[in-house]
Amino acid sequence: MTVEVIYTGAVIWLVVLMFACGALLARGPRPGSRIVALDTLVLVLVALLVLVSAAEDRTFFLDAALMLALLGFVATVAAARYYGEGGPFR
Amino acid sequence: MSPIAVLGEVLAILALVVITIGVIGMFRMPDVYGQAHAAGKGGVIGVLLLLVATLTLGDWQIVARAILIGGFLLVTMPVASHVVVRAAAARGEPMADPDHLDERPPELRPGRRPS
Numbered sequence: 202m203t204v205e206v207i208y209t210g211a212v213i214w215l216v217v218l219m220f221a222c223g224a225l226l227a228r229g230p231r232p233g234s235r236i237v238a239l240d241t242l243v244l245v246l247v248a249l250l251v252l253v254s255a256a257e258d259r260t261f262f263l264d265a266a267l268m269l270a271l272l273g274f275v276a277t278v279a280a281a282r283y284y285g286e287g288g289p290f291r
Numbered sequence: 292m293s294p295i296a297v298l299g300e301v302l303a304i305l306a307l308v309v310i311t312i313g314v315i316g317m318f319r320m321p322d323v324y325g326q327a328h329a330a331g332k333g334g335v336i337g338v339l340l341l342l343v344a345t346l347t348l349g350d351w352q353i354v355a356r357a358i359l360i361g362g363f364l365l366v367t368m369p370v371a372s373h374v375v376v377r378a379a380a381a382r383g384e385p386m387a388d389p390d391h392l393d394e395r396p397p398e399l400r401p402g403r404r405p406s
Contacts, residue, residue, distance in 0.1 A: 207300060211307055218314050225317055233323035233379035237330050240371055241317060244334040247360070248310060248341050252303070254353070255345045263356035270360055274367040278374050285378025 208256040215249040236280050243273030299347035302340055310337030321387035323379040331372040335364055 222245055225238035247266045254262030282289040313333015320326045342357040380399045 204300070207304075211303065214307055215310075218310060221314050221318070225314075231323065231379070231384050233375060233382070233384050234326055236375050236378075237323060237326045237372075238317065240375065241314065241330040241334050244330075244338060244364075244368075245310060245314075247364075248306070248338045251338070251341050251345060251357070251360070255303075255348060258348075258350075260350075260352045260356060263353060263360065267356060267360050267363070270363055270367070274371055277371040281371075281374040281378040285374075285381040 208252070211252055212249065212256075215245055215252065218245050219249070232284050236277060236284065239280070240273065240277045243269060243276070247273070295347050295349075299344045302344035302347070306337045306340035306344060309333055309340060313337060323384050324376055324386060327372045327376050327379075331368055335368045338364060 219242055222238050222242035226235055226242065229235040229238055247270050250262045250266035250269065254260065254266070279289045282291070310333060313329055313336075316329025316333055317326045320329055339361055342361045345353055345357050348354075377399070380395055
Protein backbone atom coordinates (compact mmCIF):
# COMPACT_ATOMS: atom_id res chain seq x y z
CA MET A 202 0.00 0.00 0.00
CA THR A 203 2.52 2.59 1.11
CA VAL A 204 4.97 1.23 -1.43
CA GLU A 205 2.52 1.92 -4.24
CA VAL A 206 1.96 5.44 -2.93
CA ILE A 207 5.72 6.03 -2.90
CA TYR A 208 6.11 4.72 -6.46
CA THR A 209 3.23 6.81 -7.75
CA GLY A 210 4.60 9.94 -6.11
CA ALA A 211 8.05 9.26 -7.50
CA VAL A 212 6.74 8.80 -11.04
CA ILE A 213 4.70 12.00 -10.80
CA TRP A 214 7.72 13.87 -9.44
CA LEU A 215 9.94 12.65 -12.27
CA VAL A 216 7.35 13.80 -14.80
CA VAL A 217 7.35 17.21 -13.09
CA LEU A 218 11.15 17.27 -13.41
CA MET A 219 10.83 16.43 -17.10
CA PHE A 220 8.51 19.41 -17.53
CA ALA A 221 11.05 21.56 -15.69
CA CYS A 222 13.73 20.42 -18.13
CA GLY A 223 11.34 21.25 -20.96
CA ALA A 224 10.93 24.75 -19.54
CA LEU A 225 14.70 25.11 -19.45
CA LEU A 226 14.84 23.88 -23.04
CA ALA A 227 12.37 26.57 -24.08
CA ARG A 228 14.01 29.27 -21.93
CA GLY A 229 17.76 28.74 -22.46
CA PRO A 230 19.06 32.02 -23.80
CA ARG A 231 21.85 30.39 -25.79
CA PRO A 232 22.03 27.07 -27.65
CA GLY A 233 24.50 25.55 -25.16
CA SER A 234 21.93 25.75 -22.37
CA ARG A 235 19.36 24.13 -24.62
CA ILE A 236 21.65 21.20 -25.41
CA VAL A 237 22.38 20.69 -21.71
CA ALA A 238 18.64 20.82 -20.93
CA LEU A 239 17.90 18.24 -23.64
CA ASP A 240 20.61 15.97 -22.27
CA THR A 241 19.16 16.22 -18.76
CA LEU A 242 15.64 15.59 -20.08
CA VAL A 243 16.79 12.31 -21.64
CA LEU A 244 18.53 11.40 -18.37
CA VAL A 245 15.37 12.05 -16.32
CA LEU A 246 13.41 9.94 -18.80
CA VAL A 247 15.92 7.11 -18.32
CA ALA A 248 15.42 7.40 -14.55
CA LEU A 249 11.64 7.31 -15.07
CA LEU A 250 11.90 4.15 -17.16
CA VAL A 251 14.12 2.46 -14.55
CA LEU A 252 11.62 3.36 -11.82
CA VAL A 253 8.64 2.07 -13.82
CA SER A 254 10.53 -1.11 -14.59
CA ALA A 255 11.23 -1.71 -10.90
CA ALA A 256 7.62 -0.93 -9.96
CA GLU A 257 5.99 -3.10 -12.62
CA ASP A 258 8.65 -5.84 -12.40
CA ARG A 259 9.09 -5.90 -16.18
CA THR A 260 12.49 -5.90 -17.83
CA PHE A 261 11.69 -4.41 -21.22
CA PHE A 262 11.42 -0.95 -19.71
CA LEU A 263 15.11 -1.33 -18.85
CA ASP A 264 15.83 -2.27 -22.48
CA ALA A 265 14.06 0.92 -23.51
CA ALA A 266 16.10 2.88 -20.95
CA LEU A 267 19.35 1.43 -22.31
CA MET A 268 18.46 2.32 -25.89
CA LEU A 269 17.35 5.79 -24.81
CA ALA A 270 20.66 6.37 -23.00
CA LEU A 271 22.56 5.32 -26.14
CA LEU A 272 20.44 7.53 -28.40
CA GLY A 273 20.60 10.45 -26.00
CA PHE A 274 24.39 10.35 -25.96
CA VAL A 275 24.63 10.25 -29.74
CA ALA A 276 22.06 13.05 -30.08
CA THR A 277 23.85 15.25 -27.54
CA VAL A 278 27.24 14.79 -29.19
CA ALA A 279 25.80 15.42 -32.67
CA ALA A 280 23.95 18.56 -31.54
CA ALA A 281 27.03 19.89 -29.75
CA ARG A 282 29.23 19.22 -32.79
CA TYR A 283 26.76 21.00 -35.05
CA TYR A 284 26.73 23.94 -32.68
CA GLY A 285 30.44 24.19 -32.07
CA GLU A 286 32.11 22.97 -35.22
CA GLY A 287 29.38 23.37 -37.83
CA GLY A 288 28.97 19.66 -38.50
CA PRO A 289 29.23 16.34 -36.71
CA PHE A 290 32.34 15.13 -38.56
CA ARG A 291 34.47 18.26 -38.76
CA MET B 292 9.05 -5.76 5.04
CA SER B 293 12.62 -6.93 4.75
CA PRO B 294 15.48 -4.51 5.50
CA ILE B 295 16.85 -4.88 1.97
CA ALA B 296 13.54 -3.59 0.54
CA VAL B 297 13.70 -0.64 2.92
CA LEU B 298 17.25 0.01 1.71
CA GLY B 299 16.00 -0.02 -1.89
CA GLU B 300 13.30 2.51 -1.16
CA VAL B 301 15.65 4.78 0.75
CA LEU B 302 18.09 4.67 -2.17
CA ALA B 303 15.28 5.46 -4.65
CA ILE B 304 14.14 8.47 -2.63
CA LEU B 305 17.76 9.64 -2.32
CA ALA B 306 18.10 9.30 -6.10
CA LEU B 307 15.03 11.49 -6.62
CA VAL B 308 16.46 14.10 -4.25
CA VAL B 309 19.79 14.16 -6.11
CA ILE B 310 18.13 14.44 -9.53
CA THR B 311 15.98 17.28 -8.19
CA ILE B 312 19.07 19.08 -6.92
CA GLY B 313 20.61 18.72 -10.39
CA VAL B 314 17.58 20.26 -12.10
CA ILE B 315 17.41 23.08 -9.54
CA GLY B 316 21.11 23.70 -10.21
CA MET B 317 20.33 24.01 -13.91
CA PHE B 318 17.77 26.70 -13.10
CA ARG B 319 20.07 28.56 -10.73
CA MET B 320 23.37 28.52 -12.61
CA PRO B 321 23.90 31.65 -14.70
CA ASP B 322 25.93 30.27 -17.61
CA VAL B 323 26.26 27.09 -19.67
CA TYR B 324 29.36 25.88 -17.86
CA GLY B 325 27.70 25.89 -14.46
CA GLN B 326 24.56 24.31 -15.90
CA ALA B 327 26.54 21.47 -17.45
CA HIS B 328 28.34 21.03 -14.13
CA ALA B 329 25.08 20.73 -12.16
CA ALA B 330 23.23 18.63 -14.72
CA GLY B 331 26.08 16.21 -15.35
CA LYS B 332 26.86 15.42 -11.73
CA GLY B 333 23.33 15.55 -10.36
CA GLY B 334 21.76 13.57 -13.17
CA VAL B 335 24.36 10.81 -13.37
CA ILE B 336 24.66 10.28 -9.62
CA GLY B 337 20.86 10.25 -9.32
CA VAL B 338 20.38 7.65 -12.05
CA LEU B 339 23.21 5.54 -10.63
CA LEU B 340 21.56 5.61 -7.18
CA LEU B 341 18.29 4.53 -8.79
CA LEU B 342 20.06 1.66 -10.55
CA VAL B 343 21.64 0.57 -7.25
CA ALA B 344 18.14 0.67 -5.77
CA THR B 345 16.91 -1.70 -8.48
CA LEU B 346 19.81 -4.03 -7.66
CA THR B 347 18.10 -4.74 -4.33
CA LEU B 348 15.27 -6.46 -6.21
CA GLY B 349 17.65 -9.36 -6.79
CA ASP B 350 16.35 -10.45 -10.20
CA TRP B 351 19.40 -11.22 -12.36
CA GLN B 352 17.74 -9.97 -15.54
CA ILE B 353 17.18 -6.58 -13.93
CA VAL B 354 20.65 -6.63 -12.37
CA ALA B 355 22.38 -7.32 -15.69
CA ARG B 356 20.57 -4.50 -17.47
CA ALA B 357 21.12 -2.10 -14.57
CA ILE B 358 24.87 -2.78 -14.59
CA LEU B 359 24.90 -2.25 -18.36
CA ILE B 360 23.03 1.06 -18.15
CA GLY B 361 25.16 2.27 -15.22
CA GLY B 362 28.46 1.44 -16.89
CA PHE B 363 27.33 3.03 -20.12
CA LEU B 364 26.23 6.22 -18.38
CA LEU B 365 29.48 6.40 -16.44
CA VAL B 366 31.43 6.21 -19.69
CA THR B 367 29.32 8.54 -21.84
CA MET B 368 28.06 11.35 -19.61
CA PRO B 369 31.48 12.97 -18.99
CA VAL B 370 32.15 12.82 -22.72
CA ALA B 371 28.79 14.41 -23.53
CA SER B 372 29.25 17.20 -20.97
CA HIS B 373 32.76 17.87 -22.24
CA VAL B 374 31.62 18.05 -25.87
CA VAL B 375 28.78 20.46 -25.02
CA VAL B 376 30.99 22.75 -22.94
CA ARG B 377 33.74 22.70 -25.56
CA ALA B 378 31.24 23.67 -28.26
CA ALA B 379 29.95 26.50 -26.08
CA ALA B 380 33.51 27.72 -25.48
CA ALA B 381 34.32 27.51 -29.20
CA ARG B 382 31.28 29.65 -30.00
CA GLY B 383 32.36 32.17 -27.38
CA GLU B 384 29.51 31.82 -24.89
CA PRO B 385 30.26 34.22 -22.03
CA MET B 386 31.01 33.18 -18.49
CA ALA B 387 28.89 34.87 -15.80
CA ASP B 388 31.88 35.83 -13.65
CA PRO B 389 33.43 38.91 -15.27
CA ASP B 390 36.97 38.28 -13.98
CA HIS B 391 37.16 34.55 -14.51
CA LEU B 392 40.38 32.77 -15.38
CA ASP B 393 40.31 32.03 -19.10
CA GLU B 394 42.14 28.76 -19.70
CA ARG B 395 40.89 28.18 -23.21
CA PRO B 396 43.48 26.94 -25.69
CA PRO B 397 44.18 29.23 -28.67
CA GLU B 398 41.97 27.26 -31.06
CA LEU B 399 38.96 27.91 -28.83
CA ARG B 400 39.48 31.65 -28.42
CA PRO B 401 36.71 33.90 -29.74
CA GLY B 402 37.44 35.58 -33.02
CA ARG B 403 38.14 32.33 -34.77
CA ARG B 404 34.78 31.33 -36.17
CA PRO B 405 34.44 27.63 -36.85
CA SER B 406 34.60 27.09 -40.57
